[in-house]
Amino acid sequence: MMPRFRSLLAGVLALSGLAHAETLKIAYSDWPGWIAWEIGIQKGWFKEEGVDVKFEWFDYVPSMDAYVAGKVDAVCMTNGDALVTGATGKPSVGILINDFSNGNDMIVAAPGVKTMKDLKGKKVGIEEGFVEHLLLLTGLEKNGLKPEDVTIVNTPTNETPQVLASKAVDAIGAWQPNSGQALKALPGSKPVFTSADAPGIIYDLLYVSAESLEKNKEDWAKVVKVWYKIAAYIRDEDNLDDALKILSARVNLKPEEYEPFFKGTYILTLDEALKRWEKADGLGSVYGSTKNVNAFNLKYKVYKDSQDPEKYLSPALTKALKK
Template identity: 25%
Template sequence: MSRRDFIYTLSATGAALSLGACSADGGSAIRFGYIADYNGASLLAIADKQGLWKKHDLTVEPKVFVNGPVQIQALGTGNLDYGYIGPGALWQPASGKATIVAINTLAYADRVIARPGINSMRDLKGKKVGVPEGTSGEMVLNLALQQAGMTMKDISKVAMDAPTIVSAFASGQIDGAGIWYPLIDTIKEKVPKMKEVASTEDMHDHIFPTVFVSAAKGKAERDRKVMKVLQEANDWRAAHPKESIALTAKLLKADEAKVAADAAHVKTMTTAELVAKTKDGTVDKWLDGMSDVFVRTGQLKKSPDPSTFYAGDLYTKAAAR
């Protein structure tokens, strides 16, 4: 399976994760969105393998998406109950469109890449740069432009979805892109001499959390059960990193070595660590930092109190039960 195919996998695997049409308590299955990479898929793969949904009287109907903003839209229209989003889409819950029910990981997979011969952000001036709008690809592009003393006006931004960026970059239709691993590995196979001209790994002033979200007005008891599933899956992942990679690879029908390479850009934490960081305000600082980024880019008018969009109290209570 190629890296380009990595993001399309659920059409073939979703049925394998679905445990039935009804939950143990008689309700409908939870429709859970995810992106087909290690960050987005690992906890769902673990929860299914470990029987955690059944343990907590839930069933899940997984649905694949190519990015976070599309999942937020689906939450808003009632077509999705929960979803996974990366740091670039955090402005959407911060603007009241969703509620964060759990912090997942810290991710450092986003890059600005450029075709051979373009060696810096300054070299991208006036060039065509592809970006999936509202995602971490746009986020890293904005941050990199700021660091270089540039703005979006200095480039020719071309809005396109992530899979299209892979083909457009490979064929030379665009000169650069704001994009992420594992898709960058696919691009490297096609354009081996491409350059990474900016990286979130080098942006030490920022922390980039990935999260799970529900609709803005969630259901507290169901949220608590879902949080518990995610917490138990999270702790299994932290204790069994190699096995977690293997389970994710099996779910995605992807090469295990490639999933391991993807996971190398991810920092996982135990639930106890996430609870402690929620209680001491660390998570709020992460979310404040991201909101400040989105205020500068114009995606948010102001930086909101994290308590208005992160259900931290419910998360800590779920962990205590």
């Protein structure tokens, strides 16, 4: 009778939702829109929703490497880097938009360079093929300049503060915290173009492997639901101090030090995200933005074969919340 009893008990547990589910592993890294997951973790909202999730902390590039190697089920990436990861390693499906960069990505210029137009004939330290390269080209175009009007000095993003301070270049392109470090490293330097000048040029999403999404769709739906609870909490001004305290602690900063990074990231509410999921050209749509970065990646030979944005994006779980 004992085996029979165990079988019945297992069935009851499964029906009641108490049976052990597969743990979803998510790689995240140092970006405000991704550190925001900490709010849901610390407040126990994933447990309340009944989903077993393990968030694993990485530096950004290693987080993508872990995803490609199959060590995690999902990873937080920009829409452009998702194309690169898919074209050269392992495809993924973006199931929710965390945010778009709203000033954290910057072209920082040395003293004497007051506008993008002043960069004509000058050197810019940029990591070629990365998103700041695209930001630079967008800034040049918006100011009537051509790519050949500047000389690009290929520079790893984490080295841009030192390169600017050394005066080897006249400007650099970097995202936070590197862009902020560059401003501190060279007194008198200033941002002359940022992602706030081209909102939607960089979207940050949660990307899941197709296999895990198909196998665990109900659990991923719960993760998306928790995210929009986090987003609503963050966007409520009454919660700002608590949110800053949680986010800043994850990267060992004081809340007042972290606040500028937070403000340079536009975390989307559910209604705002639904608008960004509408298929359209231009940066106001995640589809248009991803199409834009695909063209950039092809032009600068980041990968050889064109990628289809629609294969990397799935708004279904977000749209289900609206219903």
